[in-house]
Amino acid sequence: MPRLGMGMPIISETSEAAVLAVEDFVFLNDVSGELTPVNTSSRTNLVLYSEDFSEWSNNGLTLSLNSATAPDKNATADNIVYGGSAGSPNGKQVQVLIQIAGGSANKTFTFSIHVKGTGTFRLKNTHGSVVDNFSSNLTATSDFVRHDFLISNSSAAGNGAQIVAVVAASTDAAFNLDIWGAQLEEDSRVSNYIPTSGSAVSVATNELNDVSNVWDFDGTDIMLEVDPENEGAFEEATANLITNHDFAVDANWTKGTGWSISGGKLIGDGTNTDFQSAQQNNVTVVGDTYEATVTVEATSGQVELKGSAVYKRIDTLGVGTHTFTFVADSTNIRFLANASATITLDNFTVKEYAITPLNV
Numbered sequence: 001m002p003r004l005g006m007g008m009p010i011i012s013e014t015s016e017a018a019v020l021a022v023e024d025f026v027f028l029n030d031v032s033g034e035l036t037p038v039n040t041s042s043r044t045n046l047v048l049y050s051e052d053f054s055e056w057s058n059n060g061l062t063l064s065l066n067s068a069t070a071p072d073k074n075a076t077a078d079n080i081v082y083g084g085s086a087g088s089p090n091g092k093q094v095q096v097l098i099q100i101a102g103g104s105a106n107k108t109f110t111f112s113i114h115v116k117g118t119g120t121f122r123l124k125n126t127h128g129s130v131v132d133n134f135s136s137n138l139t140a141t142s143d144f145v146r147h148d149f150l151i152s153n154s155s156a157a158g159n160g161a162q163i164v165a166v167v168a169a170s171t172d173a174a175f176n177l178d179i180w181g182a183q184l185e186e187d188s189r190v191s192n193y194i195p196t197s198g199s200a201v202s203v204a205t206n207e208l209n210d211v212s213n214v215w216d217f218d219g220t221d222i223m224l225e226v227d228p229e230n231e232g233a234f235e236e237a238t239a240n241l242i243t244n245h246d247f248a249v250d251a252n253w254t255k256g257t258g259w260s261i262s263g264g265k266l267i268g269d270g271t272n273t274d275f276q277s278a279q280q281n282n283v284t285v286v287g288d289t290y291e292a293t294v295t296v297e298a299t300s301g302q303v304e305l306k307g308s309a310v311y312k313r314i315d316t317l318g319v320g321t322h323t324f325t326f327v328a329d330s331t332n333i334r335f336l337a338n339a340s341a342t343i344t345l346d347n348f349t350v351k352e353y354a355i356t357p358l359n360v
Contacts, residue, residue, distance in 0.1 A: 044202040045194035046098050046109075046184040047164065052197065053078040053094055053179060060092040060168075068178040069275060071114055071144045072308045072330065077180040080166065082119075084174030090132060092172075095124065095165030098184060103159035111164040112148035112190045113182045114309075115140055119175025123149040124165040125184070127157035137169040140177055143302065143338065146309060148190045181308075192287065192329045193308060203287065240349040241283050241290075242333075247346065254279045258337065266335070268303060270342040277306075279334035286328050289353045293323045294345055301341025306334055314343065325353070 049055035054065055061080045068077035082092050100107070104127045111125040117140040126133045135149045164184050166177070181193050194201050244252040250261040256279075258272025266278055284290060284307065292305065296317050303314045307330030314335065333350065337343060 042202060042204055043185055043187070043191045043194065044200055045196050046100065046162070046186070046200050047096065047182045047196055048098070048199055049096070050182045050194070050196040051076050051078075051180055053080070053182075056094045056096040058094050060086060061094055063094065068116075068180075070178075070180040071306070073275075073277065073279075073334075077114075077116075077144075077178040079117075079176070079178050081176045082168050082174055084119075084168075085172055087172065089168035089170060089172040090134070091167075093124065093165040093167035094179075095163055095167070096182075098162045098164065100162050103157065104153050104162045105155050105157040105159070106153060107157070107186055108150070108152045108188050109162060109184055109186055110148055110150050110188060110190055111182075111184050112146055112193075113166065114144045114146050114180045114193075115166070115177055116142065116144045117175065117177035119177065120169035120171065120173050121175050121177060122167050122169055123147060124163065124167050125149050125151045126163050127153050127160045130156065130158075130160060134167065134170070137171065140175065144178070144180070146181070146190070146193075150188055152188075192327060240351055242280060242348055242350050245348050247348075252280065254281070259335075264346065265297065266343075266345040266348070268335070268337045268341060268343040270301065270337075270340045272337055272339065272341075275336060275338065277334040277336040279332055281332045283333045283350060284328035284331055286331065289325060289327050291323060291325050291351050291353060293321065293347070293349045295321045295347045297344040297346060299343050301343075302338040303341050303343045304336050306330075306336050307332065314345070315341065321347070 051070070052065070053063060061082050064079040066075050066077070067079040069075055070077040080094055086092060109125060111123055113123070115121070115138075120137045120139050122137060123135040124132060133151050138147055162184065164182065166179060168175070181195070183190070183193055185191060192203075194203055247261045247264050247266050253261060253266070255261070256272060256276030258269050258276050259278040260267050260269065268278070292311070294305070294314065296314060296319055298319065299315045299317075301315060304310045305312045305314055307328055309329055311326035312324050335343070335345065
């Protein structure tokens with residue numbers, strides 16, 4: 001049986017490499033070599049400026065700073081435009097060079113970035129200027145998608161730095177892209193986005209308590225035994241964190257254009273402009289795991305439950321009550337609707353998970 005119960009898969013909306021999705025709420029960390037619970041893994045974003053692309057090297061693109069609304073609802077997304085057909089598409093790019101402690105030889109990295117707009121582009125993730133490695137041609141969409149690209153360096157990488165870039169497609173086609181939230185991490189899969197501004201940022205390991213009646217750990221080692229005496233499972237451990245979860249009153253929610261609370265329902269009526277939301281602040285803790293339940297009474301168009309990235313596409317769930325888990329990447333939680341999308345919701349709950357024994 002899954003040692004940690006049914007967990008939240010690590011999800012990437014588009015990827016050059018398969019993203020691990022498992023029933024166990026764990027993954028094999030490439031750096032430590034240990035089977036690690038997702039929300040206890042230390043990660044570092046090596047990109048020094050994850051949202052300010054004026055700090056990146058620009059070759060052949062028109063760059064406009066803070067020109068679009070980013071996935072976190074702040075006006076921090078930058079815009080890059082390429083007219084196409086200028087020749088040498090491999091060099092039409094915005095890129096940054098990153099010094100890697102100990103060099104980049106025999107290491108695996110994943111580069112990820114949020115992109116929306118029109119046209120095709122590629123991602124580049126390479127070492128020094130020795131070898132250029134490009135993703136396949138990617139197509140931008142009208143909503144932000146987190147694209148990621150994997151590369152495993154050989155010994156030829158030596159002590160050189162790592163370079164990541166957004167670059168023109170191999171067809172030398174034009175694009176107009178909003179970009180935000182760049183991340184380079186030493187592993188074969190993406191983790192939660194970690195913002196940076198001038199230096200690499202690490203998210204430290206969340207320690208587990210070695211409590212014998214919850215888990216049988218190896219002494220002071222927080223890693224799980226191969227065959228613990230007590231199998232465990234995640235279950236709800238807190239009260240509902242959402243205030244006015246049943247929409248009994250028109251309060252506690254920050255509502256954008258097209259959103260209202262009426263008749264005990266949260267309603268998006270389709271009159272909104274693009275990316276309007278109904279939001280509550282300071283609900284979740286970044287990196288913690290939560291279970292959400294929501295009753296969908298009607299839906300049309302693209303509506304999502306989000307922190308910074310998408311937790312669940314609500315419009316694809318259909319009418320009925322649905323329960324799912326997510327790992328918080330923001331302290332805020334919101335329902336976000338594209339232009340003309342309609343939705344009627346009821347009984348929205350968010351509860352934190354904890355590890356409890358299944359058999360004692």
